[in-house]
Amino acid sequence: MTTDAGTAPKTRRPLLELAGLRKEFGGRHGTVAVDDVSLTVGEGETLALVGESGCGKTTLTRLLLRLEQPTAGTVRFDGQDLGALAPAELRRLRRQFQVVLQDPYSSMNPRLTISAIVAEPMVTHDPEARGRNGRRQIRERVGALLESVGLDGGIQDRYPHEFSGGQRQRVSIARALAVEPRLVVLDEPTSALDVSVQARILDLLAELQQRRGLTYFFVSHNLAVVQQVADRIAVMRQGRLVEVGEAAQVLRDPQHPYTRQLLDAVPVPDPRRGRRARAAAGADAATAGGTGGGSGGAGHGGPATAGGGR
Amino acid sequence: MTLTSHAAPAAGPAAKAKRGRRPAALGALLRNRLAVVALALLAVLLVAAVFAPLLAPADPNTQDLLMRLKPPAWQHGGSTAHLLGTDQLGRDMLSRVIYGTRVSLLVGAGAALLAGVIGTVVGLAAGYFGGWPDRVLMRLADVQLAFPSILLALAIVGFFGSGLWYVILVLGITGWVSYARVVRSEVMSLRSRDFVTEARAIGVTDVAIMRRHLLPNVMAPLATIGTLHVAAAIVAEASLSYLGLGVPKETVTWGSMLADGQLYLGTSWWVAVFPGIALMLTSLAVNITGDALRDVADPKAYRR
Amino acid sequence: MTTDKPMTTGSKPTAEPVLEIADLSVDFRLDTTTVHAVRGVGLRLAQGETLAVVGESGSGKTATALSVLRLNPQPPCVYAGGRILFDGRDLLTLSEKQLGAIRGQDIAMVFQDPMTSLDPLRRVGAQVAEVLRHHRGLSRAEADAAAVEALDEVGIPDPERRFRQYPHELSGGLRQRVMIAGALVGRPRVLIADEPTTALDVTVQRQILDLLVSLQERHGMAVLLITHDLGVVAETADRVAVMHQGRVVETGDVLDVFHRPADDYTRRLLAATPRLELA
Numbered sequence: 066m067t068t069d070a071g072t073a074p075k076t077r078r079p080l081l082e083l084a085g086l087r088k089e090f091g092g093r094h095g096t097v098a099v100d101d102v103s104l105t106v107g108e109g110e111t112l113a114l115v116g117e118s119g120c121g122k123t124t125l126t127r128l129l130l131r132l133e134q135p136t137a138g139t140v141r142f143d144g145q146d147l148g149a150l151a152p153a154e155l156r157r158l159r160r161q162f163q164v165v166l167q168d169p170y171s172s173m174n175p176r177l178t179i180s181a182i183v184a185e186p187m188v189t190h191d192p193e194a195r196g197r198n199g200r201r202q203i204r205e206r207v208g209a210l211l212e213s214v215g216l217d218g219g220i221q222d223r224y225p226h227e228f229s230g231g232q233r234q235r236v237s238i239a240r241a242l243a244v245e246p247r248l249v250v251l252d253e254p255t256s257a258l259d260v261s262v263q264a265r266i267l268d269l270l271a272e273l274q275q276r277r278g279l280t281y282f283f284v285s286h287n288l289a290v291v292q293q294v295a296d297r298i299a300v301m302r303q304g305r306l307v308e309v310g311e312a313a314q315v316l317r318d319p320q321h322p323y324t325r326q327l328l329d330a331v332p333v334p335d336p337r338r339g340r341r342a343r344a345a346a347g348a349d350a351a352t353a354g355g356t357g358g359g360s361g362g363a364g365h366g367g368p369a370t371a372g373g374g375r
Numbered sequence: 376m377t378l379t380s381h382a383a384p385a386a387g388p389a390a391k392a393k394r395g396r397r398p399a400a401l402g403a404l405l406r407n408r409l410a411v412v413a414l415a416l417l418a419v420l421l422v423a424a425v426f427a428p429l430l431a432p433a434d435p436n437t438q439d440l441l442m443r444l445k446p447p448a449w450q451h452g453g454s455t456a457h458l459l460g461t462d463q464l465g466r467d468m469l470s471r472v473i474y475g476t477r478v479s480l481l482v483g484a485g486a487a488l489l490a491g492v493i494g495t496v497v498g499l500a501a502g503y504f505g506g507w508p509d510r511v512l513m514r515l516a517d518v519q520l521a522f523p524s525i526l527l528a529l530a531i532v533g534f535f536g537s538g539l540w541y542v543i544l545v546l547g548i549t550g551w552v553s554y555a556r557v558v559r560s561e562v563m564s565l566r567s568r569d570f571v572t573e574a575r576a577i578g579v580t581d582v583a584i585m586r587r588h589l590l591p592n593v594m595a596p597l598a599t600i601g602t603l604h605v606a607a608a609i610v611a612e613a614s615l616s617y618l619g620l621g622v623p624k625e626t627v628t629w630g631s632m633l634a635d636g637q638l639y640l641g642t643s644w645w646v647a648v649f650p651g652i653a654l655m656l657t658s659l660a661v662n663i664t665g666d667a668l669r670d671v672a673d674p675k676a677y678r679r
Numbered sequence: 680m681t682t683d684k685p686m687t688t689g690s691k692p693t694a695e696p697v698l699e700i701a702d703l704s705v706d707f708r709l710d711t712t713t714v715h716a717v718r719g720v721g722l723r724l725a726q727g728e729t730l731a732v733v734g735e736s737g738s739g740k741t742a743t744a745l746s747v748l749r750l751n752p753q754p755p756c757v758y759a760g761g762r763i764l765f766d767g768r769d770l771l772t773l774s775e776k777q778l779g780a781i782r783g784q785d786i787a788m789v790f791q792d793p794m795t796s797l798d799p800l801r802r803v804g805a806q807v808a809e810v811l812r813h814h815r816g817l818s819r820a821e822a823d824a825a826a827v828e829a830l831d832e833v834g835i836p837d838p839e840r841r842f843r844q845y846p847h848e849l850s851g852g853l854r855q856r857v858m859i860a861g862a863l864v865g866r867p868r869v870l871i872a873d874e875p876t877t878a879l880d881v882t883v884q885r886q887i888l889d890l891l892v893s894l895q896e897r898h899g900m901a902v903l904l905i906t907h908d909l910g911v912v913a914e915t916a917d918r919v920a921v922m923h924q925g926r927v928v929e930t931g932d933v934l935d936v937f938h939r940p941a942d943d944y945t946r947r948l949l950a951a952t953p954r955l956e957l958a
Contacts, residue, residue, distance in 0.1 A: 117880035118851070130576045159578030172569035176591040176673075185587075186577045230736075240573075250576075259735035259907065264951040286880065289910075289953035316955070330885040332910025334952045336933040 077107025080248055080280050081129065081162075086138035088124050098124040100304035102138070108247070111274065111281040113295035113312070115288060115327070121304040122284050126252055129282070130164060131155060142248070160190040163241035167253035169233035173225040179236055180221035183207045186243040210239040215269060231262035235269065242273065250282045255290060267293055288331050292316055300324045403671050410667030416660040424476040431470035432458070435627045439465035444643045460645045462635060468645060472653050474627040479609045479657070482542055482628070486608035487601045489547025494554025495597065499585045501555065502562025513559070516552045524549040528620045542621050546608045554600055561593045595669045602665035606658030629654050696723040696764075697901045698747070698786075698869050703761035705742050708754060716742040718925040719761070722903075724869065729895065729902040731916035731933075733909060735948075739925040744873050744905045746771075748782050765869070784814040787862035789855075791874035797846040797854060804830070804842030807861045814865055829860040834890055852883035856890065863894060870895075873905040888915055909952045913937060921945045 081104075088099040098121045106112045116122045127133045129140050131147045140147045142162060147155060163186065166172045173182050184203045187194040194203050208218035214235040225233055234254060241249050251270070255263040267290065274281060285291050291298060295312040300321065308321040319325045404410055423430060442465040446453045453460060459468035501512040528545045535541050565571060565588070574584050613630020615621035622628060629650040636647025705717035717739040724730050734740040745751045747763055747770060763770040765786065770778060787810075790796045797806060808826035811817045817825065823842070830838035833856040846854055855875065862870055872891065876884035892915055895902055906912060912919050913933060920930040921942065929942040940946045 117882060132572065132575055156578040156580070159576065162576075164573055164576040166569040166573060168569055172573055174570045174588050174592070177587070185574065185579065189577055189579050189583070237573075240577075260909075260953070261735065261947060261951040264953070287953070288881075289955045292955055293953055326882055328955065330881040331955050332881075332884070332888070332908060332914045334909040334913050334937070334949070334954055336913040336916075336937050338913075 077110055079105045080108040080143055081106040081282065082139075082141040083125075083129060084139050084141070086125065086128055086140065087136045088121075088128055088133065089136045097304050099128060099135070102301075102304075102306055104299055104306065104309065106248070106280060106282055108280055109274075109278055110296040111283055111294050113283045113285060113291040113298045114301060115285060115291055115298055116301035117286055117327075120301045122301050123252070125301070126164075126250060126282075126284055130162070130250060131159075157190070160186065160244040161246050162248040162250065163244070163246040164250040164252065165234070165237045165241050165254050168257050169230050169237055170225075170257070172237055173233060175225055178222050178224060179211070179228075180204065180207050182225070182236060183210055183221075183240045183243055186240060190244050206243070207239075210243055211236070213242070213273075214239045215265075229262075230258050231266060234258065234262075234266055238266075238269065238273070242277070245277070246279070248280045248282060250284070252284045253286070254283075256285070256287065263290070270294065288316070288327060300327070404667055407667050407670075409663055413660040413663035413667070416656060417664060420476055420480060420657060420660070423473050424480050427474045427477055431467075431473045433467040433470045435466060435470040435474040436625055437466060441465065444639065444646070446643070447645055459649050460643070462632070462646045463639060463643075468649055471627050471632060472629070472649050475629040475632060475650060475653065478539060478622060478626055478628040479612070479630065479654070481539065482546065482612045483605040483609040483657070483661075485543035486546035486550060486611075487604040489543060490550035490604060491554050491597060491601050493547065494551035494556075495558050495590070495593070497551065498555040498558025498593075499562055499589060502559040503566055503581065503585055503589065505563075505566075509559070512555070516555055519549070519552050525618070525620075528615055528618075532620050537620060537623070539622050539626070542612055542615055545615065545620075546611055550604055550608065553604075554597060557596045557600060558593050561596060562589050565589055565592055591672075594672060598665045598669045602658070602662045605661045606654065609654055609657070695726065697726045698722075698724040698903070699762075699764040700743070700747070701762045701764065703743065703746060703763065704759040705739070705746055705751065706757045706759045707742075707751075708757055715759075715925055716756075717746065720922070720925070720927050722920055722927065722930070724901045724903055726868075726901055727895070727899045728917045729892075729904055729915055731904045731906060731912040731919045732922055733906055733912050733919055733948075734922035735907055737924075738922040740905050740907075740922045741873055743922070744788075744871050744903060747869075747871060747903070748786060748788065749778060750788070780814070783810045783862075783867075784865045785867055786869040786871065787865060787867040789858050789862050789870065789872045789875045791877050796858060799846050802843055802845055803849065803854075803857045807842075807857065807864055810861060810865045825864060826860070829864040830857065833857075833860045833863070833894070834886075835860070850883075851879055852886060855879060855883075855887050859887075859890065859894070863898065863900075866898065867900060869901045869903065871903045871905070874907070875904070876911065877907070884911075891915065909937075909949065910954075921948065 083102055083104045086099055086102040087097065089095050089097050100121075102125060104112070114122050114125065124133065128135050131140065135148070142158060145158065147158070150158065180203070184194070184207050187203060187206065188199075191199075193199055194206075204221065207221055211220065212218045216232065216235050216239070220228075225236070228236070237254075254270070255266050258266060270281070271294065273279060281294070283291070283294055292312065298308075298310065298312045298315040299306050300308040300315070300323065302323050308315060308319065308324050310320075315324060316328065319328060404414075439461070442457070442461050443463055445457055445461040445465075447460040447468075448455050448458045450460075457467050457469070459472065461467060462471065497512050497516070501509040524545070527549060531541055531545050535544075571584060571588055574588055579587075610630060610633075612621055612628055613634050616628060616631045616634070621631075624631075632650035633647055633654070636643075636645075636650065639646050700720060700722040703717055703720045704715070707714040707716055720739070720743055722730065722732070722743070732740045732743065742751060742756075746758065747765075749758070749770065758771050761771070765781070768777075770781070773781075797803065804823065804826050807829055808819075808822040811822040811825050812819070815822075827838045827842050830841055835841050835853060835856050841849070841853070841857075846857070849857065855878075859875075875891070876887050879887060888911065891902065891904075902915075904911075904915060916933050918931065919933050919936050920927045921936065921944065922928070923944045929936060929940065929945045931941075936945060937949065940949060
């Protein structure tokens with residue numbers, strides 16, 4: 066299929082390059098979580114990695130953040146092979162790629178104040194942010210960051226549990242931006258949020274990207290969300306990329322049957338195009354069996370539903 | 376155990392913020408009436424330990440065989456000269472209980488602190504790094520448990536000689552495993568939490584992750600074990616002393632008083648009961664204070 | 680709109696409700712405050728229809744659903760007012776024993792997370808068969824046979840083998856099928872499904888939704904579906920009730936609510952819902 070079509074459009078300079086990445090777990094009879102993944106993310110674009118649970122997208126994310134060592138293959142950030150860097154060099158490079166994780170409830174140390182949480186990357190990477198002088202500087206910078214993500218700068222001394230999921234996710238985003246990274250890895254950043262909150266966070270992410278020229282590596286299982294944010298889409302299944310391409314093209318004209326299957330599975334928030342529509346389409350065939358329960362789509366839930374096992 | 380130390384993380388602004396918050400924490404602590412009573416009791420014990428020579432009506436080691444086993448003042452045969460009576464050698468019980476506070480508090484706190492520090496460091500390293508460091512450290516813990524503590528005590532006493540500090544050393548070394556086990560299992564679950572993952576992705580060093588993210592979050596179970604350990608160590612000192620492996624005979628401890636007193640329980644209950652009450656009140660006060668501090672240290676507990 | 684009417688028999692106002700929630704109020708009395716989770720909610724569920732209760736977290740939808748079988752933790756929950764009528768009886772006033780006879784038998788529930796609602800130490804077959812042995816007093820062999828049949832009915836391949844497995848040996852989709860089998864084996868008249876597909880992948884979610892729809896058609900039960908996902912509502916429900924801050928702000932036929940929302944909150948919710956536009 067299009068496994069090797071992962072090259073970025075010519076107009077964009079490659080920022081993140083994954084080449085032949087492979088990760089095995091558990092020795093000789095172990096599993097292959099990521100299998101020969103090659104992918105390039107251009108500077109300033111949003112690449113969405115789509116897949117279902119267990120497809121290896123979490124492992125791939127950990128590999129590109131260098132939280133795990135790949136069994137084979139390389140991760141290059143701005144031309145530098147992360148695997149070839151000394152630990153201290155890698156730590157220094159980390160300021161350029163930051164991460165926002167899915168669950169805003171577990172992604173913050175409950176014992177730290179909002180200020181300490183947002184300032185952590187600064188304290189880690191800026192020597193001048195430490196010490197007595199650093200404190201005042203940090204308060205100012207954290208305040209500005211909080212305001213840039215739509216929060217009140219005066220919440221610095223409060224604790225994470227005092228905030229809602231959406232507010233916490235904004236704090237997470239502020240932290241990711243604290244040291245002005247070039248790449249932000251967003252791992253299901255809105256999956257734990259209510260839809261109305263999700264919409265606002267997606268708007269915020271788009272605005273920040275535009276203002277700061279950020280590159281996003283956006284991991285999601287939700288194609289409707291992906292459609293809103295992605296320039297390009299990579300579809301992952303069983304550790305492999307089955308399809309990579311321009312977002313509009315992948316969604317409109319999927320090349321791989323699995324992508325098709327994913328698209329068909331997304332529930333449509335329109336009753337005229339949902340079950341009734343399909344029921345109506347199959348109604349002629351099923352009229353005889355139209356039991357008392359309203360619509361007559363007996364054709365659904367037939368033998369095709371016997372999957373489920375993995 | 377410095378339960379509050381973790382409330383001041385290394386991050387600059389937080390330290391400033393903390394200053395404004397501490398009254399809130401203190402206020403919460405003082406609103407807990409039981410904790411206030413426990414704190415007051417601990418303060419009394421501390422005063423008793425420090426000012427024992429001033430407070431005690433008599434020298435705790437002065438024997439008076441004519442006055443042996445006198446009951447407390449309120450009982451028939453007692454006298455106000457010995458408010459809590461005398462022991463089998465005619466020594467003043469009240470003075471002995473007051474002096475006993477010194478060694479017992481020191482041994483209890485010292486052993487719990489030493490064991491806590493060793494166990495926490497081992498548990499953090501084992502839980503965070505996993506792999507071979509974990510295997511090595513946990514095998515070490517198994518060896519420690521399998522090794523009879525009396526044998527260790529004998530070895531230390533034989534090597535260094537006996538004395539208060541060696542008692543603390545023995546009790547600290549024999550006690551660290553339970554701390555290490557608990558810290559390790561807590562850390563193993565914390566390690567996969569997103570905030571640790573994010574800290575690693577940010578580039579925070581392993582030591583800083585352990586100090587800022589892991590240690591504060593294992594303080595609650597640590598405090599629980601620690602408070603129990605204080606009481607256990609005070610009693611364990613008695614058995615060591617009983618075997619002649621502890622502090623010298625002339626040093627008064629609640630443990631040795633208990634050991635002496637049990638011979639006379641049938642006839643002269645007060646010899647064992649008063650040090651027993653002192654021990655019980657101490658461990659109760661330590662436990663309650665520990666619980667209260669743990670609650671206060673949790674930001675969720677007193678905001679909202 | 681009228682062209683769709685033949686397919687929405689369940690929503691006809693003439694239909695006798697099998698379950699009626701009237702003016703229900705549920706409070707959670709915490710140490711310092713009282714949270715009014717449900718404030719005067721009224722819902723009518725007709726025989727054979729699917730009523731979706733949709734709302735965001737904190738809207739009171741789950742508290743409402745759990746109230747039907749009085750499954751909210753008490754304390755801190757207090758049923759502050761209202762009635763829940765089933766078979767002419769108010770479920771809120773029944774004794775635990777009377778309610779126990781209804782739970783799992785006449786009214787069954789399916790929860791969001793099958794991993795936590797199945798007992799990890801017992802074989803799945805025994806858990807499905809339990810309802811039958813408990814309520815119907817069937818012998819072990821009879822109950823087991825019925826359970827295998829139920830597993831088969833919910834589309835679990837090789838049901839005899841699965842019957843003897845433990846929950847952790849099954850995938851998330853299969854576990855949810857087991858839950859559904861367990862809920863339906865007693866032939867309930869009302870099925871309450873609380874976010875039944877939220878923990879599942881989209882392709883599995885699709886299968887489970889289709890399964891629920893086909894089972895409902897076969898058995899004619901009424902379904903009270905709790906969800907936050909308007910997509911799921913559109914695909915499965917006959918009628919929908921939108922909840923916000925403990926109140927039902929709008930209720931009606933799905934087509935009406937989706938295409939002519941009367942309430943401002945409903946409109947905002949619809950606007951925020953991401954849709955896949957493949958035109």
